Amino acid sequence: MNIAVCAKRVPLSGGRWELTADNLDIDTSGASVGFTTSPHEECAAEAAVQLVEQLGGSSTVITLGVADSEEQVRSLLAVGVDRGVIIETDGSEWDPQATASALTEQIKAGSPEGAYDLVLLGTEAADTADFQVGIRMAHALGWPVVTNVKGMTIDGGVARCERAVGSAREVYEVTLPAVITVKDGLNIPRYPSVPGRIKARKKPVDTVIIEKPAARLEKVRLDLAVEEARSAEILGTGVDAVPALVEIFKNIGVL
Amino acid sequence: MILVLVDHDRGVLDATSVQALTAARALDSDVEVLLVGAAGRDAVAELATYGADTIHLAVHDTLTDYAPLASAKAALELVSSRSPRGIFTTGTPRGNEVLAHIAAILDAPMAAEVLSVTFGDAGVHEVVRNRWGGNLTETARVHNDLLLAAFAPHAIRAENATGAGNVTEFTPNLDAADTAVRVIDRTGGAATGVGLAEARVIVSGGRGVGGPEGFDVIEQLADLLSGAVGCSRVVTSNGWRPHSEQVGQTGTKVAPDLYIACGISGATQHIAGCRTSKTIIAINTDKDAPIMGYAHYAVIGDAQTILPELVAATRAAKE
Numbered sequence: 001m002n003i004a005v006c007a008k009r010v011p012l013s014g015g016r017w018e019l020t021a022d023n024l025d026i027d028t029s030g031a032s033v034g035f036t037t038s039p040h041e042e043c044a045a046e047a048a049v050q051l052v053e054q055l056g057g058s059s060t061v062i063t064l065g066v067a068d069s070e071e072q073v074r075s076l077l078a079v080g081v082d083r084g085v086i087i088e089t090d091g092s093e094w095d096p097q098a099t100a101s102a103l104t105e106q107i108k109a110g111s112p113e114g115a116y117d118l119v120l121l122g123t124e125a126a127d128t129a130d131f132q133v134g135i136r137m138a139h140a141l142g143w144p145v146v147t148n149v150k151g152m153t154i155d156g157g158v159a160r161c162e163r164a165v166g167s168a169r170e171v172y173e174v175t176l177p178a179v180i181t182v183k184d185g186l187n188i189p190r191y192p193s194v195p196g197r198i199k200a201r202k203k204p205v206d207t208v209i210i211e212k213p214a215a216r217l218e219k220v221r222l223d224l225a226v227e228e229a230r231s232a233e234i235l236g237t238g239v240d241a242v243p244a245l246v247e248i249f250k251n252i253g254v255l
Numbered sequence: 256m257i258l259v260l261v262d263h264d265r266g267v268l269d270a271t272s273v274q275a276l277t278a279a280r281a282l283d284s285d286v287e288v289l290l291v292g293a294a295g296r297d298a299v300a301e302l303a304t305y306g307a308d309t310i311h312l313a314v315h316d317t318l319t320d321y322a323p324l325a326s327a328k329a330a331l332e333l334v335s336s337r338s339p340r341g342i343f344t345t346g347t348p349r350g351n352e353v354l355a356h357i358a359a360i361l362d363a364p365m366a367a368e369v370l371s372v373t374f375g376d377a378g379v380h381e382v383v384r385n386r387w388g389g390n391l392t393e394t395a396r397v398h399n400d401l402l403l404a405a406f407a408p409h410a411i412r413a414e415n416a417t418g419a420g421n422v423t424e425f426t427p428n429l430d431a432a433d434t435a436v437r438v439i440d441r442t443g444g445a446a447t448g449v450g451l452a453e454a455r456v457i458v459s460g461g462r463g464v465g466g467p468e469g470f471d472v473i474e475q476l477a478d479l480l481s482g483a484v485g486c487s488r489v490v491t492s493n494g495w496r497p498h499s500e501q502v503g504q505t506g507t508k509v510a511p512d513l514y515i516a517c518g519i520s521g522a523t524q525h526i527a528g529c530r531t532s533k534t535i536i537a538i539n540t541d542k543d544a545p546i547m548g549y550a551h552y553a554v555i556g557d558a559q560t561i562l563p564e565l566v567a568a569t570r571a572a573k574e
């Protein structure tokens with residue numbers, strides 16, 4: 001089985017976000033800002049690696065992003081994905097329609113092992129939360145799609161998928177080839193091992209460049225969420241503060 | 256006219272999905288609603304109490320349970336026959352999903368996580384929407400005549416109003432492929448203890464709790480306060496607690512009266528899930544941890560020594 005995982009490089013801050021002067025992007029120049037992939041996509045990669053371990057085949061991570069996205073691609077190769085493809089951008093954002101069509105072209109092109117049987121993505125991207133790229137890809141490919149998946153098994157070319165509804169789970173079944181968009185909690189992604197990281201350096205990562213279409217969901221500006229700047233009232237240090245905590249429990253009526 | 260897709264589960268109205276109806280009614284006096292599946296009949300009376308006048312009910316032999324593509328196809332028939340200027344949903348998993356199918360079929364842009372909408376002329380509309388789990392907002396232009404918008408859940412409170420509740424049933428043109436992906440079974444459901452999303456009090460633990468055993472006292476404190484246990488992603492990714500307890504952008508969003516964050520740094524993705532809690536208390540060894548900028552009260556110190564004392568004192572106070 002040949003599996004594609006679509007994942008994205010996104011900034012990660014230890015503290016609050018700051019914006020660039022033109023209000024168009026997150027300021028990533030600060031020392032506390034790094035980059036990562038979303039938990040949803042880490043779970044998608046873990047699922048791909050597990051399925052290939054179980055059923056054989058290959059896995060490919062495909063990302064649309066700047067050349068430096070190689071860092072995130074290699075980190076997924078380090079947990080066992082076989083190869084990467086970077087659809088390289090200049091760092092400006094692609095809207096969900098443009099993203100879906102660029103990714104779809106890569107799926108149609110197939111992997112060196114043959115046509116893809118399964119595309120895994122996060123249900124939504126960490127930064128833009130558009131909730132639609134996987135569904136658009138499925139329509140462009142003529143494949144079925146299940147979203148919000150938190151449990152998945154594949155047997156005889158059929159994927160059995162579960163999604164959470166309150167405390168219950170809904171069950172869906174689709175015949176492959178299919179697109180499945182997953183959520184954090186699908187599995188516990190493994191940490192890259194040292195040999196995994198060393199192997200990842202040698203795995204193939206291809207770069208393709210295509211033209212960016214005009215945005216139809218066009219970002220005009222970003223703003224920080226309005227929030228009262230708070231500074232916690234320090235009740236004390238260590239166990240000495242316990243009586244003050246109990247007092248607060250009483251005051252707000254939870255005791 | 257704005258068409259609103261309202262959801263029900265086997266006849267029980269999804270109260271969250273009604274928020275999009277309130278959003279639409281604030282923008283247009285002409286709003287119509289689509290319900291899909293014969294069981295939707297049971298949701299009509301309640302739906303009318305949210306001001307629904309015209310309700311289209313899509314009925315088909317194959318529509319026995321939720322099937323996203325079939326719902327989208329039913330909505331597309333109304334796009335042809337009723338020519339709405341917008342289709343609104345609430346961004347529940349189903350609301351986002353059905354709208355994205357519509358967007359994909361029409362090859363039209365779709366805005367998710369929407370907070371507000373301004374219809375424009377000449378096929379360009381403006382939306383304000385959440386990004387990064389609500390830590391940022393984006394103002395965006397949507398280039399299409401028909402505006403497809405999924406509202407961020409709970410950004411708008413559903414308001415009651417008297418609606419006529421007139422129902423028109425129709426049979427959409429569906430083939431087998433439209434219901435190939437549908438709910439075929441359900442599992443679980445009997446929740447034990449207080450559910451995270453509904454809990455009035457949440458005692459949450461992060462890396463600073465030290466390990467799975469550190470959650471014993473957190474469970475005890477949650478029990479004493481009739482609350483639920485929460486945790487950070489570091490905790491679930493270490494396998495200390497199940498993912499169902501994770502609070503945050505990729506976990507559950509909660510808004511309890513009291514949120515106690517023990518050994519949690521306060522990363523924006525964690526805060527995205529608990530920022531609207533009425534009172535936040537942090538217990539953390541680091542007085543400069545980001546959580547201090549969100550908490551109302553804090554205790555500086557080792558959660559592993561403070562929590563057992565707090566459990567004892569809380570128990571004593573209850574007696």
Ligand SMILES: Cc1cc2nc3c(=O)[nH]c(=O)nc-3n(C[C@H](O)[C@H](O)[C@H](O)COP(=O)(O)OP(=O)(O)OC[C@H]3O[C@@H](n4cnc5c(N)ncnc54)[C@H](O)[C@@H]3O)c2cc1C
Pocket residue numbers: 012036037038039126460461462463464486487488489490501502503504505506507517518519520521522523524525528538539540541544556557558559
């Ligand atoms: C797209 C995306 C989505 C994410 N979604 C989520 C999500 O849904 N939920 C979530 O939680 N995270 C999420 N994360 C991860 C998030 O960025 C942080 O990594 C995570 O929240 C940190 O967990 P933590 O606070 O337990 O650990 P840390 O950040 O390591 O913080 C531990 C804290 O404990 C304190 N501490 C240490 N020892 C003690 C002690 N003995 N007593 C008291 N305090 C102590 C430290 O001072 C520190 O502040 C997401 C990340 C991304 C990129």
